[in-house]
Amino acid sequence: MFTDVLFDIDGVMLSEERYFDASALTVNELLTSSRFLGFESVAGTYRADLSDADITQIRQTVFQQDTVLEKLKNVGVNANWDMVYLVFVSELAHVLSTCETNSALRAAAADALRAGWHVEAMAQLGRVIRAHVGVPLVSYTHYDALYGGATTRDELFERARTVLQTLLGLELDDRKLWDIGQETFQEWYLGDAYTHASTGKLGFLTSEIPLVDPASFQSLLKDLVASGIRLGIATGRPFTETKVPLEFFGWWQFFDAAKVSTASDVLVAEQRAPSARPLSKPHPYSYLRSLTANDDTTALLRTSLPLPGKREQVLIVGDSIADALAAQRLGASFAAVLTGLEGASARPKFERLQADFILDNALQVRDLLLSDGVVASEAQE
Template sequence: MLDLILFDVDGVLLSEERYFDASALTVWEMLYSQKYLGIRSENFSPDPVEEEIRRIRKELFIDDQVLSLMKSYGINANWDMVYLSFSHQLIVLLQQLLPEHRVEIEHIITKEITRESIEKIASLLKNKTIQIDYASFLEDFSTGPSQNQSILYYLNNVAEKRLGIKTDVFSPTSLLWEICQETFQEWYLGDQLVPESIGRETYQSGKKGFLSNEIPIVPPERIAETLEMLRNKGIKLGIGTGRPTIETIIPLREMGLLSYFDPERIITASHVLDAESRFPHRAPMAKPHPFCYIKGWLGLQQDDEQVIDFQINPSDAKKLMIVGDSVADYLAAKEIGCCFAATLTGLTGQEARGKFEELQADFIVNDMTEIPSIL
């Protein structure tokens, strides 16, 4: 008998489309805005029209092939997707500055990459003829590491291969990762909500944000009906998501869904970041690391250090189900030893069925409304 079901949010309850749009816009800004690398003469705007957003995402992620490849490696957090994509393009750009600026590049690539580093790279790129090759990501990562988050560190291998410089500067605990994360937050939240989220005004103002334009996977009333059916079976409901808290609470509340979830079991990326800041030597803890789901099992008040080291015994693991749309969710469930239900409402939709069949997911459902039927 199940005691608890923990739901991922993106691709399960809410559509990921706006998150992917914001990811593309973040990389686009950091490449083209004069506040970042400022390459080429493309006109940057913090408020692009919908047609422009579609064009940017299509070009940058090669018709979402880049997103699909990252997902296949278990990368689920959009912050990590932005960091991977931008850092890779940064390496490709630096390669084009060799050998003329080898000394400067070696200095940059072997230290923490900061906003000052980005300014220095922008000055080196100024008035240079630069080739942008988004598809090179597929080439460099098609034979990357195995399915785990070491792909974030694999950027160091790519840098050594392309630049001939050995480095360990690329990691999910780097300052560059923080810059990518905060810039993404600016796009997703918009000028009004950014100060509450990251403690400062937007670095580049004029962004409206996407938070008020969320798209549910199925109509909210059907989600509510499903959650009510599960609660009536005596099952507690929680959340384990790569979204920050503010981006989880606001849309679920507006859709009338928040009250179905136990507030002690709503675990977000904000809680993961807090744990990583307290125990940096244990990072990364984003999915596919099972931290958010184990904390959801134990409850929000459980100390993070105990959560990190906690092992759910096999008999208790049978009382937990994780509902997710990604390989990262599956890997977290496998690590815990609990039941996993895959929904076919993520980036690749029904095409994901083959992958989850290959992984031998416990259940595969078209969408979350089918969860009561598999119980």
Template structure:
């Protein structure tokens, strides 16, 4: 009988739309803002209109096809999405710079890519015009079957094929990944909150942030009724999310949902990052790695080492733990743990995701999180 349910947040409780918007805006800024690469042709602003945001996302992610590819390959973190999409465009730019600047391009790509590296590349771009073809992401990653965190490492293969240089610098622990992550946080949190979150002032000020503009998947009062009904059945409720702590707590608190979850079972991307810094040999730990769900199962008192040394699949967890998520990454994590998984069709692909979840063996496929009460009720009868 189910005794604990761990919920993902994005695509399950809260809409992913604003996260995808911030992902698109981060890519756009790093390509076209004079503060970063400063490519010509796209006027940059820190407070784009809603219509401009829609147009940018449609363009840079090719009608969300790029987002679909990443999600379907098991990438769940928007930080990873920003990194993959920007790093790929950077390699395409360097490929075009290669004939005229081979020595300098080779030197740049054999070192960690930092903010100074981007300014150095921006200097080369002043003398040469390059083309941005967002569709090339689909072609370059479509020719390989790599998935999960191996997608980040695949960037090293693309360096070799595009630039004829061997490197192993691309991955989730790189300087460029951190730069992309912090720039994303500037967009999502806005100027007022970002300093406490990343420990420095925004590189580019003037962003309002999206945190006060969250969209619930279903009406908050209906989610509250669902969570209350589960609590009444004696089920412990927790969270395993790719959101940082502040981006999890504030909207759920404002919607009156946070108190339904046990504080000891709320694991966020902030906890994942802290674990990676504490024990870098275990990185990466973001989904589809099951770390956040294992920690939620064991409780916050469990150390990183205890979580990582927990034998998988966990004995006897199949009947007691249920994970509720909207992504392939959540499903992969649940399968490694050995527990059951309920897929909700409220993520990026909506009802179109049903066939994929059926193929991958999800235990339950639900229209939205409200139906969790029904499947738990069936087991207890």
């Protein structure tokens, strides 16, 4: 009998669409804004005042009609901050490939980054490149050239680190570059009202799209708690983006705050134990933290996995391969919901991963746990 249910948010409760939009806008800003590299782009150059049509056009260009998103998801990349970093590097690496035959550019680029990645260093790198080769036009067609054939998240990051080191002739802390992308993403997603900035970015917090009927899902959560089941969350969202929309839809009240793990918590853990990075999904850290309601990073990382006897007690509800892999490593059961990026077409992937259950949506958790043991849709069928 399940005693704990741990939910992912994006692709389960709320649509990922706005997160993907913000990711694309971030990548394009890093490449085209004068604050950063100042290149030109087939998706258009940076500005903050964008219509929905503009945002759609930029996303479809940056992520190649979402095929790049599917490729990232298929190798276990779950965090949008990771997506920003990886796609940005694939385009920057293409531009920097001219360094291999232009020694003056290579030397000047290396000099611009001698002190490491930071915003002014990126702006200086952009000026150097423009001075030596003119203003590059970013086409967003180079993802496969760098990452083609990669099968894991770790392999993607290793290729990104290696190509930058090779082209620049420098060993740089790529985490600093990742941080710049993360901070810029937060500006887009939260908007000026929450970041107290004056960028002109409105943010997306007030335009979240629920994937389930809010009242029906609230009823499900209420009934699960009433039946004695403990509820938790493990999400790639930071804390604010988790709490604000869940409060708006009336869901937050059913979760013990100690059993909610967000990207903010993962960042803290990585700062405490930098040698353990990355701790984002598919690493099971966030699910283990939520299950145990324990914030002791050292103790959690020393926990022997998979946990014995938890397949009958712990159910993870997610939409991604990263969630499935985390559940396997934790030793929990996994219910895949077909409301993520690929929708129902993701079913064969979850079948290959031997998901315990495959559900049309998160509301069918009721059938699993509260309806006389009736299972909505078993993966084996």
